[in-house]
Amino acid sequence: MLGTGDTLSTSTPIKLKLPVGICAIGGGCFQSLAVDTAGNIWTMGDNPSGQQGQGNYDRLHYPKKVLFEAKAGEPNNGLVTTIQSINYKFWISRILKYLLFITSIFLNIYLYKKLKLTMAKKS
Numbered sequence: 001m002l003g004t005g006d007t008l009s010t011s012t013p014i015k016l017k018l019p020v021g022i023c024a025i026g027g028g029c030f031q032s033l034a035v036d037t038a039g040n041i042w043t044m045g046d047n048p049s050g051q052q053g054q055g056n057y058d059r060l061h062y063p064k065k066v067l068f069e070a071k072a073g074e075p076n077n078g079l080v081t082t083i084q085s086i087n088y089k090f091w092i093s094r095i096l097k098y099l100l101f102i103t104s105i106f107l108n109i110y111l112y113k114k115l116k117l118t119m120a121k122k123s
Contacts (some may be wrong), residue, residue, distance in 0.1 A: 001065045002015065003016055003018070003032055003044035003045070003060070003061070003062055004017075004061075005061045005062055006061065007061075016063075018034055018042070018063055019034075019036055019040075019042060019063060019065075020036070021036040021037040021038060022034045022035070022036050022042070023035060023036060023037050023093050024093060024096060024097040025100075026043075026097075026099060026100035026101055026103070026104045027084075027104060028045075028103075028104045028107040028108050028111065029107065029108050029111040029112065029115075030045050030046035030111055031043065031044070031045035031046055031047075031052070031104075032044050032045050032050065032106060033100050033103070033104070035093060035096045035100065037093065037095070039092045039093070040066075041053070041064050041065070041066040041096070041097065042063040042064065042065055042066070043060060043063070043064060043066055044060045044061070044062060044063045044064065045059070045060060046059055047060060048058055052064070052066070052106065053066040054066070064116060
């Protein structure tokens with residue numbers, strides 16, 4: 001679930017082949033996330049509930065960019081202009097780091113409870 005192309009566990013740090021410009025990373029029990037300096041979110045790992053944001057339940061063995069699409073009729077030019085007019089790289093990366101951290105915590109709690117329930121059913 002580390003984005004290494006396999007499902008092997010490791011108890012020591014390993015170098016990942018991540019996209020250029022990664023400025024923040026986060027990891028959960030079965031999922032990892034990364035944010036690049038352009039504000040793109042990259043996700044990898046297990047995906048049993050579709051939590052990877054890819055629109056499916058496929059396990060991701062390599063980092064894959066989460067695609068955000070503007071919905072028809074939603075104004076987004078004002079937001080884009082506002083973000084571009086401030087030092088967005090600093091603020092976006094800081095906000096995304098906190099969001100990744102919080103998401104990681106909630107995902108770990110969810111997966112722990114799910115694993116605990118699965119183990120209880122097997123007993």
